[in-house]
Amino acid sequence: MSSLLARFAENSFWMARYLERVENLARILDVNETFARDSHGAQDWLPILRLHSDEERFFDLHNEADAESVVHFYVLDRRNPNAIVNAIFLARENARTLRHLLSLEIWLQLNIMWNWISGLDNRDLNLADFSRLCARIKEGCQLHSGLAEHTMYRDxxxxxxxxxxxxxxxxxxxxxxxxxxxxxxxxxxxxxxxxxxxxxxxxxxxxxxxxxxxxxxxxxxxxxxxxxxxxxxxxxxxxxxxxxxxxxxxxxxxxxxxxxRHVVLPTDTVSRLExxxxxxxxxxxxxxxxxxxxxxQIELIALTRQIGLTFFGHPAEVGEPLAVLVPGGTAA
Amino acid sequence: MSGLLAKYDPDGFFCELFGTPERPAGHTLEIRARLDQMRIAALRRRAAASERELYGLGITFTVYSDKHTIDRILPFDVIPRVISRDDWRRIEAGCIQRVTAINLFLDDIYHRQSILKNGVIPAELVLRNVSFRPEMIGHDLPNKTYVHVCGIDIVRDCEGTFRVLEDNARIPSGVSYVIENRHLTLRAFPDLADNIGIMPVSDYGSRLREVLAEIAPTGVGDPGVVLLSPGVFNSAYFEHVFLAREMGMPLVEGRDLLVMDGQVFMKTTGGPIRVDVIYRRIDDDFLDPTRFRPESLLGVPGIMEVYRNGRVALANAVGTGVADDKAIYTYMPKIIKYYLDQDPILPNVETWLCRNPSDLAFTLAHLDELVVKPVGESGGYGVVIGPKASAEELETCRAKLKAQPENYISQTVVDLSVCPTLVDQTIAPRHVDLRPFVITGKSSWVLPGGLTRVALREGSLIVNSSQGGGTKDTWVLE
Structure with missing residues (x-):
């Protein structure tokens, strides 16, 4: 087993997070498109915006939260940092940095997925076919997970x-x-x-x-x-x-x-999550x-921050626990 | 030839596949026969598959425009360039001779400076050169090797003579394409390569890794070796990834390294770990903001002092740029003679140094026959090819030459050799050059073949990727 650059640990962590996020966002959009209807059959897309705290950003760009504008906002709008296209871009950027530590299969699939999603336009967001589009995005993420499981070196x-x-x-x-x-x-x-x-x-x-x-x-x-x-x-x-x-x-x-072995991640947040x-x-x-x-969600944010402090070399902010080191460790 | 190559005509240039009518290429008979039997449509299909593969693999250049980043592949031509065993022996010996002389030259100018004292080269050409690093004076290197990786640009003229156009002794790039192109060819053309006997290119990484371990500071048992890259935005990032993976070493950026207690460390998940050898792919200028460019964010503050103290090794060494300068190039035959008492195995292209009044006068008098190159540029920028330039371009060039003659050299126009190349729906001759890669530790080794760049525009002599060039696989026959 060899050492790992702190930056690469962070790239790996975020590559996984972005792809997991894409898969789940595709699930949420698909679900909402299918069942977010009130008793009159009208769809309500506001909850999704609230869920991601995106109302302000969205209404800067649109007057009304109808299906088409929300779907575009979350799938293809490069102006929305939470959009699927941006998450795949970021996953691929993390992978690009990490590429010498990834299998060829993982890189190839992710790169092809990026080439595909970045080539889509509004016509591909046709609501009648939206479920199929979501399925394809999910499949891309699942293919990635399968490749990771099958080809990643276990370091x-x-x-x-x-x-x-x-x-x-x-x-x-x-x-x-x-x-x-x-x-x-x-x-x-x-x-x-x-x-x-x-x-x-x-x-x-x-x-x-x-x-x-x-x-x-x-x-x-x-x-x-x-x-x-x-x-x-x-x-x-x-x-x-x-x-x-x-x-x-x-x-x-x-x-x-x-x-x-000499690095100890504080586990109080994990205990609270448990x-x-x-x-x-x-x-x-x-x-x-x-x-x-x-x-x-608050505990997950806290855990992410502790991981950043302990392993990624993030600077500690006031009042935050420092990475705990046992004697003999070389970390400063 | 009655099939694919029936209408192919090299148009008087030396052809890498056919040779010349006086000197036909006997070594390519079998390959020519196989190629000739292929249909253009099938060839196109294979080429398209290779391009898709390159794109899928992300073996791309990133082009930045106002709004978007665009990934483009470096065009790959599927018809390989084939080098005979005899030609290769000559190229190999010539490259090793050249690198040996360059290393002796660098060791000399950073120590005794005998070549300057003996007046073989004007002292100010070296000492006032922007790439000369006074920090290196008196610094001893293992095996006295400065240039561990050298890329030598070679062209072939109408007579079939190989000539050196340029030495790249700083951070030559392109070797990853040599290896990837071979993979592509073997996948696209298993039938063409079958039983031909092609020298392999796959052990470049292990050869380089060996040399990097060799130069570790004395007393270090199992050295920590890293590849230092400017990062993902560098156009050669793909190559850095490729080499780091081939050599199984961390691909670091300046921000991942720090100097502590007179040593270099990298920041890992488990804390700082010592680094002993750095294969650096960033220029001298950006290496240490405390010594060179203070605004550089790419380097490692304090690394030069560690280097000077012999506590970290760098490949290539600092200060090698003075050896591949276009002005020094002119003196390379004299440098080889001075240190090795040999004539160059690979001659230079005839060159005039415009800082010399007589050379300037000659250049101005023959401007429409010569190539004029700025001394400090690379990538084919600022080059004026006399026979192809307009009257206006020649006048502009003349004015620049008169204003700052020391910034220019001029060379005879070499009619580069050609290679059959797939162009639209036909096979046509296109000009090529060759960049072999030389790895030097205790001794030198040349990767069989090298990077063949091809000017895809009809008639163009400029093979640089920034100017519409592509690449070919390069076969050296066993």
Whole structure:
């Protein structure tokens, strides 16, 4: 095992995060296009803008949040830093920097995906075909994950890659559930009663959770069971509980690398995430789902910052914990 | 030839595939026969597949415009350039002779300066040269090697004589294309290359890695070796990635390195780790902002002092630019004679140094027959080719020559040899040059072949990629 430049660790971490983000954004857009309709059949695209805190940026460019303008804003608009095209660009830029440490397959696929997405224009965003476009974006990301799993050398690059993956996935799962929050809240009194099952169906499918859910809850489908499953099920690869468990495992793996044995990442944030992930669904719904999701996101930001301080050589800001070093280490 | 090559006519130039009517190329008979049987449509298809592959691999130059960044591939021509064993022996020996002389010259001018004291070269040409680094005076290097990697630009004239056009002793680039082009050809043309016996190019990386380990500071057991790049925005970044991967070494930028306690370290996830040898792909000027350009963000503050103290090795050494200067080039035959007591195996192109009044007078009198080159430029910029220039261009050139003669050299126009090249729907002759790469540690080794650049525009003699040039795979026969 050899040493790894701090900058490359960061590139690997962010390459993974951007691609995970793209996949999830494609899921969210697809879901919203399919089911974000009110009782009159009109679509509501505001929640997506709120979810990403993009309202101001969006309304600087558009008067109305209709399907076409929001979809363009999130897929192809280079002026929107959160757009899929920009996330793929950034994933590819990170990969370009890291390229000598990546397999040829990973680079080739990512480069081709970038060439494809950067060549799309408005005509390709035809709403009738939008689901297919989202599927193709997701497939691109999944092909990438498969190549990473099959071809990446299992050194530090891989550890930071995985860590980026699970932090981002955890964050995006909270956002995916949050998008249904506005529909859920006014009906708090209806918890446990039959609801518009089709919408929850779609939410489960968007998290690739439908079949798993049916195995655990063959008959029931309530806001509590559905959001509880997506957030807390230990075997669902997109659940918060699953992602947090993976984070803990990966951080443990850092200790098995001779080059990193003397570096200690503070794990208070992971512990808090574990506590959050161990809550009961009914507790969370009763205490405010949105607040809970917010708290998970805040802890993920804190964890990212600690990783930056400990491994990427980011400067410590006032009041932040410094990387803890055990004696004998060479880091300053 | 009755097929693909039936109508091919080199138009009086020396052809790399056919030779000349007086000196036909016997070594390419089999390759010619195979090529001749191919159809143009099939050739086009294979060429398109190679281009797609290059694009997919991202083996591209990044072109920056106002709004967008555009990735362009360096055009690759699928018909290889073939060098006979005998020609190669001559090129190889000539390159090694040249690099040996350059290293002796650099060691001399940074130590005894005997060549200057003996008046073989005007002292001010060396000592006042912008690329001369006083910091290097008295600094001893392992094996007295300054130029570990050298790229020598060679052209072939109408008689078939190989001549050196330029020495690249700073940070020559292009070797990654040599190796990638071979991969492309073997994938596109397995039938053309089958059983021909082509010398491999795949061990360049391990050869260079070997030399880099050799030059580590004394007492270092297992040296930490890195490749120092200006970063992703550099047009040669693809090559830096390629070489770092081939040699299994970290690809670092200046911001990843720091000087501490008289040593160079790189910043890793586990803290600073010592670096002993740096294969640097950034110019002297940008290496150390405390010594050279203070505004440079690409370099490592304090690295020159560590280097001077022998605690880190650099390849190439600092201060090699003085040897590949266009003015010094003119003296290269004398330099070879002075240090090796030999005549050059590969002659220069006839050159006039316009700083000399008689050379200037000759140049002005024959302006429409000569090539005029600015001393300090590279990449084909500022070159005026007399026979092809308009009257107006010649007058502008004349004025510049008179104003600052020391900034120019002039050379005879070499009618570069040609190679059959796929152009639109036909095979046509296009001019080529050759850049072999020489690696030097205790001894020198030349990568068989080198980079063949081809001027894709009809009649053009300028092969630089910035001026519409492409590349070809270069085969040296066993």
């Amino acid at each position: 530090q690059v891989w550890l930071f890659y995985q860590l980026g993956c699970f932090i981002e996935r955890c964050d995006q799962t909270t956002r995916l559930v949050d998008i249904k929050y506005h529909a859920l809240l006014p009906r708090l009194q209806d918890v446990g009663t039959p609801i518009d099952v089709s919408q929850w169906n779609v939410l489960l499918r968007s998290a690739a959770a439908y079949h798993g859910y049916r195995r655990v809850f063959p008959r029931q489908m309530t806001p509590t069971t559905v959001s509880g499953f997506i957030l807390f099920d230990p075997y669902l690869p997109r659940s918060v509980a699953f992602c947090v468990r993976e984070m803990r495992r990966i951080i443990g793996d850092f200790q098995s690398h001779a080059e990193l 506590e959050l992930a161990s809550r009961q669904p009914w507790q969370v719904i009763a205490g405010g789902l949105h607040e809970f999701l917010d708290q998970v």
